[in-house]
Amino acid sequence: MAYRVKRVNQLIRKEISELLQREVNDPRLSSFVSVNEVDTSPDLKQARIYVSHLGSSQDKDEIMAALTAAAGYFRSELARSLKMRNTPVLEFRWDDSIERGAHILELIDQVTRKQEQS
Numbered sequence: 347m348a349y350r351v352k353r354v355n356q357l358i359r360k361e362i363s364e365l366l367q368r369e370v371n372d373p374r375l376s377s378f379v380s381v382n383e384v385d386t387s388p389d390l391k392q393a394r395i396y397v398s399h400l401g402s403s404q405d406k407d408e409i410m411a412a413l414t415a416a417a418g419y420f421r422s423e424l425a426r427s428l429k430m431r432n433t434p435v436l437e438f439r440w441d442d443s444i445e446r447g448a449h450i451l452e453l454i455d456q457v458t459r460k461q462e463q464s
Contacts, residue, residue, distance in 0.1 A: 348388065355384040358393055358434070361427055362420060369423070374412035377401065382441045386434055393434035396441035406440060413438040 363381045383396040399409055417436045425433040 351386050351388060351390070354386050354390060354428075354430075354434075355393075357428055358386065358395070358424060359384045361424055362395060365420060365423055370416060370419075372412045372416065374408045375416075377405070377409075379409055379413075382443065390430070390434055391432060392437065394437050394439055396439050398441045398444050400444065410438060410440060 359381050362384070366375060366379055366381070377399060380398050381395060382398055384393055385396070386393040395413075397409070397413065399405060417438065421433055421436050424436075
Protein backbone atom coordinates (compact mmCIF):
# COMPACT_ATOMS: atom_id res chain seq x y z
CA MET A 347 0.00 0.00 0.00
CA ALA A 348 1.31 3.42 -0.93
CA TYR A 349 2.31 5.86 1.77
CA ARG A 350 -0.29 8.40 0.60
CA VAL A 351 -3.13 5.88 0.90
CA LYS A 352 -1.96 4.87 4.39
CA ARG A 353 -1.83 8.50 5.45
CA VAL A 354 -5.31 9.20 4.05
CA ASN A 355 -6.63 6.11 5.87
CA GLN A 356 -5.21 7.38 9.16
CA LEU A 357 -6.62 10.86 8.65
CA ILE A 358 -10.08 9.61 7.71
CA ARG A 359 -10.13 7.26 10.73
CA LYS A 360 -9.13 10.09 13.06
CA GLU A 361 -11.65 12.56 11.63
CA ILE A 362 -14.58 10.11 11.61
CA SER A 363 -13.80 9.09 15.20
CA GLU A 364 -13.76 12.70 16.33
CA LEU A 365 -16.99 13.47 14.48
CA LEU A 366 -18.70 10.49 16.11
CA GLN A 367 -17.56 11.61 19.56
CA ARG A 368 -18.30 15.32 19.31
CA GLU A 369 -20.56 16.35 16.48
CA VAL A 370 -23.15 13.68 15.71
CA ASN A 371 -26.46 14.22 17.48
CA ASP A 372 -28.18 11.04 16.34
CA PRO A 373 -29.44 9.08 19.39
CA ARG A 374 -28.69 5.81 17.59
CA LEU A 375 -25.02 6.77 17.71
CA SER A 376 -25.02 7.94 21.33
CA SER A 377 -23.31 4.74 22.50
CA PHE A 378 -19.63 4.14 21.89
CA VAL A 379 -18.95 3.26 18.26
CA SER A 380 -15.38 2.33 17.42
CA VAL A 381 -13.78 3.04 14.04
CA ASN A 382 -11.44 0.07 13.67
CA GLU A 383 -10.03 0.51 10.21
CA VAL A 384 -10.33 2.53 7.02
CA ASP A 385 -9.52 1.02 3.64
CA THR A 386 -9.26 3.58 0.84
CA SER A 387 -9.03 2.57 -2.81
CA PRO A 388 -5.72 3.37 -4.57
CA ASP A 389 -7.36 6.16 -6.59
CA LEU A 390 -8.74 7.68 -3.33
CA LYS A 391 -12.31 7.73 -4.65
CA GLN A 392 -13.87 5.24 -2.22
CA ALA A 393 -13.26 4.49 1.43
CA ARG A 394 -14.59 1.54 3.42
CA ILE A 395 -14.88 2.36 7.09
CA TYR A 396 -15.02 -0.63 9.43
CA VAL A 397 -16.84 0.05 12.69
CA SER A 398 -17.77 -2.02 15.71
CA HIS A 399 -19.76 -1.79 18.90
CA LEU A 400 -20.19 -4.22 21.73
CA GLY A 401 -23.91 -4.74 21.87
CA SER A 402 -26.82 -6.69 20.50
CA SER A 403 -27.53 -7.36 16.84
CA GLN A 404 -30.43 -4.90 17.03
CA ASP A 405 -27.96 -2.18 18.05
CA LYS A 406 -25.78 -3.18 15.11
CA ASP A 407 -28.62 -2.68 12.62
CA GLU A 408 -29.55 0.71 14.11
CA ILE A 409 -25.94 1.89 14.16
CA MET A 410 -25.36 0.85 10.54
CA ALA A 411 -28.57 2.60 9.45
CA ALA A 412 -27.52 5.78 11.25
CA LEU A 413 -24.01 5.71 9.79
CA THR A 414 -25.31 5.11 6.29
CA ALA A 415 -27.75 8.00 6.69
CA ALA A 416 -24.98 10.29 7.97
CA ALA A 417 -22.42 9.32 5.29
CA GLY A 418 -23.05 12.53 3.33
CA TYR A 419 -22.51 14.65 6.43
CA PHE A 420 -19.27 12.81 7.22
CA ARG A 421 -18.08 13.25 3.66
CA SER A 422 -18.74 16.99 3.66
CA GLU A 423 -16.91 17.39 6.98
CA LEU A 424 -14.00 15.38 5.62
CA ALA A 425 -13.88 17.63 2.55
CA ARG A 426 -13.49 20.66 4.81
CA SER A 427 -10.82 19.19 7.04
CA LEU A 428 -8.71 17.08 4.65
CA LYS A 429 -8.34 19.57 1.79
CA MET A 430 -8.14 16.88 -0.86
CA ARG A 431 -9.00 17.34 -4.53
CA ASN A 432 -11.62 14.57 -4.33
CA THR A 433 -13.20 13.41 -1.11
CA PRO A 434 -13.79 9.65 -1.10
CA VAL A 435 -17.29 8.20 -1.11
CA LEU A 436 -17.78 6.60 2.31
CA GLU A 437 -19.08 3.09 2.79
CA PHE A 438 -19.59 1.86 6.33
CA ARG A 439 -19.13 -1.83 7.11
CA TRP A 440 -19.50 -3.79 10.30
CA ASP A 441 -16.29 -5.23 11.72
CA ASP A 442 -16.94 -8.32 13.82
CA SER A 443 -13.29 -9.02 14.62
CA ILE A 444 -13.82 -8.25 18.33
CA GLU A 445 -16.61 -10.83 18.57
CA ARG A 446 -14.55 -13.37 16.63
CA GLY A 447 -11.56 -12.77 18.91
CA ALA A 448 -13.72 -13.23 22.01
CA HIS A 449 -15.13 -16.45 20.56
CA ILE A 450 -11.64 -17.80 19.82
CA LEU A 451 -10.49 -16.96 23.35
CA GLU A 452 -13.53 -18.77 24.72
CA LEU A 453 -12.70 -21.86 22.64
CA ILE A 454 -9.10 -21.79 23.84
CA ASP A 455 -10.28 -21.56 27.45
CA GLN A 456 -12.56 -24.56 26.93
CA VAL A 457 -9.71 -26.64 25.52
CA THR A 458 -7.33 -25.70 28.35
CA ARG A 459 -9.99 -26.51 30.96
CA LYS A 460 -10.55 -29.94 29.39
CA GLN A 461 -6.81 -30.61 29.34
CA GLU A 462 -6.49 -29.60 33.00
CA GLN A 463 -9.35 -31.92 33.96
CA SER A 464 -7.76 -34.88 32.15
